[in-house]
Amino acid sequence: MAAAERMVVIGGDATGMSAAAQARRLKSPDELEIVAFERGGFSSYSACGIPYWVAGDVAERDKLIARSPEEHRSRGIDLRMRTEALELDVDGQRVRVREQEGTERWVGYDQLVLATGAVPVRPPLPGIDAEGVYGVQTLDDGQQLLDALEQRVEFGGTAGEGAARRRAVVVGAGYIGVEMAEAFVRRGYAVTVLEKAEQPMSTLDPDMGKLVHEAMCSMDIETVLGAAVTEVLTDERGRARAVATEDAEYPADVVVLGLGVKPATALAREAGLPLGESGGLLTDLAMRVRDRENIWAGGDCVEVLNLVSDRAQHVPLGTHANKHGQIIGANIGGSYATFPGVVGTAVSKVCDLEIARTGLLEAQAAAVGLRFASVVIESTTRAGYYPGTRPIHVKMIAERSSGRLLGVQIVGRENAGKRVDIAAVALHAGMTVEQMTSLDLGYAPPFSPVWDPVLIAARKAAAAVREG
Amino acid sequence: MAAAERMVVIGGDATGMSAAAQARRLKSPDELEIVAFERGGFSSYSACGIPYWVAGDVAERDKLIARSPEEHRSRGIDLRMRTEALELDVDGQRVRVREQEGTERWVGYDQLVLATGAVPVRPPLPGIDAEGVYGVQTLDDGQQLLDALEQRVEFGGTAGEGAARRRAVVVGAGYIGVEMAEAFVRRGYAVTVLEKAEQPMSTLDPDMGKLVHEAMCSMDIETVLGAAVTEVLTDERGRARAVATEDAEYPADVVVLGLGVKPATALAREAGLPLGESGGLLTDLAMRVRDRENIWAGGDCVEVLNLVSDRAQHVPLGTHANKHGQIIGANIGGSYATFPGVVGTAVSKVCDLEIARTGLLEAQAAAVGLRFASVVIESTTRAGYYPGTRPIHVKMIAERSSGRLLGVQIVGRENAGKRVDIAAVALHAGMTVEQMTSLDLGYAPPFSPVWDPVLIAARKAAAAVREG
Numbered sequence: 001m002a003a004a005e006r007m008v009v010i011g012g013d014a015t016g017m018s019a020a021a022q023a024r025r026l027k028s029p030d031e032l033e034i035v036a037f038e039r040g041g042f043s044s045y046s047a048c049g050i051p052y053w054v055a056g057d058v059a060e061r062d063k064l065i066a067r068s069p070e071e072h073r074s075r076g077i078d079l080r081m082r083t084e085a086l087e088l089d090v091d092g093q094r095v096r097v098r099e100q101e102g103t104e105r106w107v108g109y110d111q112l113v114l115a116t117g118a119v120p121v122r123p124p125l126p127g128i129d130a131e132g133v134y135g136v137q138t139l140d141d142g143q144q145l146l147d148a149l150e151q152r153v154e155f156g157g158t159a160g161e162g163a164a165r166r167r168a169v170v171v172g173a174g175y176i177g178v179e180m181a182e183a184f185v186r187r188g189y190a191v192t193v194l195e196k197a198e199q200p201m202s203t204l205d206p207d208m209g210k211l212v213h214e215a216m217c218s219m220d221i222e223t224v225l226g227a228a229v230t231e232v233l234t235d236e237r238g239r240a241r242a243v244a245t246e247d248a249e250y251p252a253d254v255v256v257l258g259l260g261v262k263p264a265t266a267l268a269r270e271a272g273l274p275l276g277e278s279g280g281l282l283t284d285l286a287m288r289v290r291d292r293e294n295i296w297a298g299g300d301c302v303e304v305l306n307l308v309s310d311r312a313q314h315v316p317l318g319t320h321a322n323k324h325g326q327i328i329g330a331n332i333g334g335s336y337a338t339f340p341g342v343v344g345t346a347v348s349k350v351c352d353l354e355i356a357r358t359g360l361l362e363a364q365a366a367a368v369g370l371r372f373a374s375v376v377i378e379s380t381t382r383a384g385y386y387p388g389t390r391p392i393h394v395k396m397i398a399e400r401s402s403g404r405l406l407g408v409q410i411v412g413r414e415n416a417g418k419r420v421d422i423a424a425v426a427l428h429a430g431m432t433v434e435q436m437t438s439l440d441l442g443y444a445p446p447f448s449p450v451w452d453p454v455l456i457a458a459r460k461a462a463a464a465v466r467e468g
Numbered sequence: 469m470a471a472a473e474r475m476v477v478i479g480g481d482a483t484g485m486s487a488a489a490q491a492r493r494l495k496s497p498d499e500l501e502i503v504a505f506e507r508g509g510f511s512s513y514s515a516c517g518i519p520y521w522v523a524g525d526v527a528e529r530d531k532l533i534a535r536s537p538e539e540h541r542s543r544g545i546d547l548r549m550r551t552e553a554l555e556l557d558v559d560g561q562r563v564r565v566r567e568q569e570g571t572e573r574w575v576g577y578d579q580l581v582l583a584t585g586a587v588p589v590r591p592p593l594p595g596i597d598a599e600g601v602y603g604v605q606t607l608d609d610g611q612q613l614l615d616a617l618e619q620r621v622e623f624g625g626t627a628g629e630g631a632a633r634r635r636a637v638v639v640g641a642g643y644i645g646v647e648m649a650e651a652f653v654r655r656g657y658a659v660t661v662l663e664k665a666e667q668p669m670s671t672l673d674p675d676m677g678k679l680v681h682e683a684m685c686s687m688d689i690e691t692v693l694g695a696a697v698t699e700v701l702t703d704e705r706g707r708a709r710a711v712a713t714e715d716a717e718y719p720a721d722v723v724v725l726g727l728g729v730k731p732a733t734a735l736a737r738e739a740g741l742p743l744g745e746s747g748g749l750l751t752d753l754a755m756r757v758r759d760r761e762n763i764w765a766g767g768d769c770v771e772v773l774n775l776v777s778d779r780a781q782h783v784p785l786g787t788h789a790n791k792h793g794q795i796i797g798a799n800i801g802g803s804y805a806t807f808p809g810v811v812g813t814a815v816s817k818v819c820d821l822e823i824a825r826t827g828l829l830e831a832q833a834a835a836v837g838l839r840f841a842s843v844v845i846e847s848t849t850r851a852g853y854y855p856g857t858r859p860i861h862v863k864m865i866a867e868r869s870s871g872r873l874l875g876v877q878i879v880g881r882e883n884a885g886k887r888v889d890i891a892a893v894a895l896h897a898g899m900t901v902e903q904m905t906s907l908d909l910g911y912a913p914p915f916s917p918v919w920d921p922v923l924i925a926a927r928k929a930a931a932a933v934r935e936g
Contacts, residue, residue, distance in 0.1 A: 014918070049853055049913045063853035175912075318918045319911035326927075340906050347910030356910055385517055385531035418883070420910045421890050421920075428907055429897030438808050439896055441889045442815030442824055443787035444643075445517050448886070450482070450786050 003033035007332055008095055008109035010085045010267070012038025013045065014318055015299030016115030017067065018325025019332065020077045026333025029076050035107065036072070037083040037097055042139040043069050048318050050142040051176070054149075055183035061143060085116075088271040090295070111294050111332050114268055114281060115325070118261035118300035118316045127232030132240030133255040136176060149187070149254065165190045169243045169252035171229050173200035177258030178212075178350035181221050184254075185351060191220075192250050194227040194243060203346060204409050205361050207376065208395055211411040215353045224250075261316050263301045276303040278314035285338040287328045296332065298324025298339075305341035308359045308406060308427055309368045315342050343427040344407070347417045354417030358424045359407025362397060371400040373464035379453035381415040383445035392416040396423075396433060396457040403432035403465040408457070422454045433461040471501035475800055476563055476577035478553045478735070480506025481513065482786055483767030484583030485535065486793025487800065488545045494801025497544045503575065504540070505551040505565055510607040511537050516786050518610040519644070522617075523651035529611060553584075556739040558763070579762050579800050582736055582749060583793070586729035586768035586784045595700030600708030601723040604644060617655070617722065633658045637711045637720035639697050641668035645726030646680075646818040649689050652722075653819060659688075660718050662695040662711060671814060672877050673829050675844065676863050679879040683821045692718075729784050731769045744771040746782035753806040755796045764800065766792025766807075773809035776827045776874060776895055777836045783810050811895040812875070815885045822885030826892045827875025830865060839868040841932035847921035849883040851913035860884040864891075864901065864925040871900035871933040876925070890922045901929040 007023055009016040020034050036043075044067040052058045072079045082100035089096070094108045120135040122128060134145040168184035170177050173195035184191045193200070193216070199209030200216060200223060216223045224245070232255060233242040242251045263280040265273075274282045274290045280303035282290045287302075289295040299321030303312040323339060330337040345358040365372045374397040382389035392412030399406055408423035410416055426436055436458035443450055451459075475491055477484040488502050504511075512535040520526045540547045550568035557563070562576045588603040590596060602613040636652035638645050641663035652659045661668070661684070667677030668684060668691060684691045692713070700723060701710040710719045731748040733741075742750045742758045748771035750758045755770075757763040767789030771780040791807060798805040813826040833840045842865040850857040860880030867874055876891035878884055894904055904926035911918055919927075 046851065046853070046913065046918065048911075048918070049851060052854060052913055057855050058853045317911065319909070319920075322918050323906060338906075342908045345908045345910050347912050347915050349912070349914055354915075358908070358910070383514065383517060385514070385526045386520060387525050415883075415886070418886065418910055418915050419889075421887075421907075422893055424908050424910065425890055425893035425897070425899075428903070429893070429899065431893075431897065435896070438791060438806075439889075440810045440813045440826070440892050441787070442813050442826070442886055442892065443516075443785060444815050444817070445514065445520055446817055447815050447822075450514065450516075450790050452787075452889075 003029060004031050005110040006033040006035065006108065007111040007113065008107060009034065009036035009113040009115060010095065011115030011117055011299070012036050012043040012079055012081070013047070013115065013117060013299070014321035015325040015328070016113055017044045017072060017077075018322050019113050019115065019296070019298070019328040020072070021075065022326050022329025023333040024076050026330065026335060034077045036077060036079045037085055038079065038081050039084045040138055040140050041081060043067065043072060043079060043081070045139045046318065047137060047139070050136045050139070051179035051183045053142055054136070054146060054180065055186040057186070061139065064139065085267055088267050090271050090273070090292070093294070112296065113328055114289070114295065114297040114301060115299050116264040116267060116301045119264045120257060120261050121259040122257060123259070125229060125231055127234050127240065130232055130234045130238055130240045132252070133232055133257065135257050136180060137261060145254075145256070166253045167192070167251055168254050168256065169194060169250050170256045170258055171243065172258035172260065173223060174202060174258060174260055175346065175348045176260070178216070178355075179348060180256045180258050181216070182350045185219065185221060192222040192224065194224050194229055194245060194250065196226070196228045198225050200225070201355060203357055204355070204411070205363070205395065208393065208409045208411050211393055212350070212353065212355055215411070216350060219351050219353070221350070261300065263314055265301050268297070268301070276312050276314070278303055280314045282312065285340060286331050286336070287324050287339055288331070296328045298328055304339070307341040307343050309364060311368065315344070317346065343424050345420060345424040347420055349417065352413050354410070354412055354414070356410040356417040356420035357408070358420050359405065359427050360397065361407060361409075365397060365406050370406065372397050372406055373400055373461060375457060375460040375464050377453065377457045377460055379456050380449055381412060381453070382447065383449050386445045388414070390414050390416070392419070392453050394453045394457040396461040398433040398461045398465050400465060400468070403434050403462065405431055405433050405436065408454070419452070419454055433458045433465060437462050471497060472499050473578040474501040474503065474576065475579040475581065476575060477502065477504035477581040477583060478563065479583030479585055479767070480504050480511040480547055480549070481515070481583065481585060481767070482789035483793040483796070484581055485512045485540060486790050487581050487583065487764070487766070487796040488540070489543065490794050490797025491801040492544055494798065494803060500800075502545045504545060504547045505553055506547065506549050507552045508606055508608050509549060511535065511540060511547060511549070513607045514786065515605060515607070518604050518607070519647035519651045521610055522604070522614060522648065523654040525654070529607065532607065553735055556735050558739050558741070558760070561762070580764065581796055582757070582763065582765040582769060583767050584732045584735060584769045587732045588725060588729050589727040590725060591727070593697060593699055595702050595708065598700055598702045598706060598708045600720070601700055601725065603725050604648060605729060613724070634721045635660070635719055636722050636724065637662060637718050638724045638726055639711065640726035640728065641691060642670060642726060642728055643814065643816045644728070646684070647816060648724045648726050649684070650818045653687065653689060660690040660692065662692050662697055662713060662718065664694070664696045666693050668693070669823060671825055672823070672879070673831070673863065676861065676877045676879050679861055680818070680821065680823055683879075684818060687819050687821070689818070729768065731782055733769050736765070736769070744780050744782070746771055748782045750780065753808060754799050754804070755792050755807055756799070764796045766796055772807070775809040775811050777832060779836065783812065785814065811892050813888060813892040815888055817885065820881050822878070822880055822882070824878040824885040824888035825876070826888050827873065827895050828865065829875060829877075833865060833874050838874065840865050840874055841868055841929065843925060843928040843932050845921065845925045845928055847924050848917055849880060849921070850915060851917050854913045856882070858882050858884070860887070860921050862921045862925040864929040866901040866929045866933050868933060868936065871902050871930065873899055873901050873904065876922070887920070887922055901926045901933060905930050
């Protein structure tokens, strides 16, 4: 007997499979058939973990896989791997797919979930598609990179005593770029990071980005700013041998692209679904595509509301993708759930440097017409006298007229980064920096100075607001 | 020329000297004379750091001193050490003090700050005042204990090869007790902790206390529950040699009392100032003693408002004491500041076990007539595949009718404890657990699973509330 309804999911990673699993919890196979299509060879994996796998910190690929296709199938989800969605017929409520062996067919749906993710930005430069140039967006990408690295160690003959140190060039100094830089440092490579902007981590204000730059240099990561890549130079076999900018050439045994991602929404665009400025799908709070009754979207292929700026933006992070999946699955399953929006939180690290941000940067605050005060403080992660205490810089931005918290950026060492959560919750609650000065945060010498660095920043920000 | 006004501070630690320093920043010596009396030999030190100093993690006593008497004096604060306040004459606006050399005199004030702190609970048991029994409330206490430990190592002849392992008995398994247990473990002692209650850490619910108990046992800290101490047994020289309970005797080379503290308010009580149930002074939000125009109080000698239960309680923590001092100093200095209250946050550790709480326990919620749902989840501190990921248990309590967060308790390993701050801010903001499920918390594999443990707990708590 056919099920009453069919749910079709395009994309078998965080959003898609969370939605499928959550809907399955709420509806039986008699009520709801669930079919999911995944273009690649892996389901439900942590793309965020790829840099640590490449670094050798995660021993094997399968550790990054939260749930295998078999596990999904055993729970009543018909997951088809290596199956690509080619066309979406909204009026006909059907999707054209090409299966692994090449067969194409139309599959009808009652509820459709678009979880097509994002694709790496890959500028159309000479040599960018050469052998030896890698992205790190999917597990397939990561596997290719690791295979290449291991082959080179095995056959390249340069891993022994006296051999030249292998060289990695990372293009882009955003989250992925700095994480991949760390990965190659840990593998013993000489690492060069080329960044077009005048600072690494454009998700930070320039003054905080400068702290990251200084720290990267002291880690022996050559970080070249204002370096726009013009070409990937290849050897006679067509392999990447160097990366060229306008000013110089950087020899490379391996080239990694860390230029960020953009929403993978070609299918949606061709079907006439509503897209935002970034190219991400636009949804309502229930994660339903705007004005489409039975099409849902979430994760890296949508825009989300930034609750601080009140603008939609593209925030491709696994944590949102998982939440979106849960919400879509709950709604399709007959429950009701919403995703109110993000406040722009992100945390990362490069070696022992922790980098975090939430809310708006100065430029973002200015762009939405806010007048603000900003302060930077330096403190320590533990009591000054406690072993293992490390430096932490906290920048805090507050609206001038109201004192409302607008954003926080943190650059520091061990135990610095996750303090951003304090500010993230305060942003959700719409707190003022004055209110933040009396937050009852956990204190004991191994965990914090008696004034937590976030409190110190709040006091200074509150004073700056008062002084007008 | 005499100053226009005189501010007198009783107690030269966190609250008193913060108040003095803040008032001095706002008013010149011509406007405000500031005199402070400290009974002990140290000013502005971290009592919270004493266990780590005893453990040997903090190399020297002076590291615990934020500002010496000389530094305070150089900033225009007339700080008199070893000077005890004996009597307070509220009508006459004066304090009788005994100076170090024994001279007694009356000192008039225009503004008075009571920062008399707390005294350790010391039950009137036989032998409790014997040599070899130590409190750890003041730096003087810590110095006495360390002097004794070092003397024993030097002269006791038991530190060499083949010597019996030295034994420490800690009475009380609250914050101070477990921190002192760790200190003696680190010094190589065999450690026994005797606790009257049926769980360690009465600041946690029994189920979470049980996790602490199990962990302490696996750390080779003998932790005896339901063990009411009846006597400290002494040797022929009057030195403590064992601690007796109703059931057993525990031999001890050193005995440490960790039974908590009570407000040191004898002076205030005799002067007829308003005290709460715990014996702590009652103040308004500006930290002014209730109905007294020019008497202020803060730190370990006052009660504060718990914003979750809406009841006053005694919460002796350095982080509040410092905030109170700032607020009192600002108000005396002609500015305006308030302390809205606490949410009951505390964090501690014993060896690598981190213990944190905020808000109300189940029993506290029941005591104020709240109906609640509570859940416990187990997760990890980092992504499951990331090196150094450790277990974390999060308990979350929410009001049944409204879903409002009431409290969170955390027991886990490295990087578990400070997550309590997320819940602390949510409590300040009056969030529901449903609202918490969509918090935009920092995620990257080295920092958190893709669902932060606090989010997992919030989801489970929200489901429990919905299911009624």
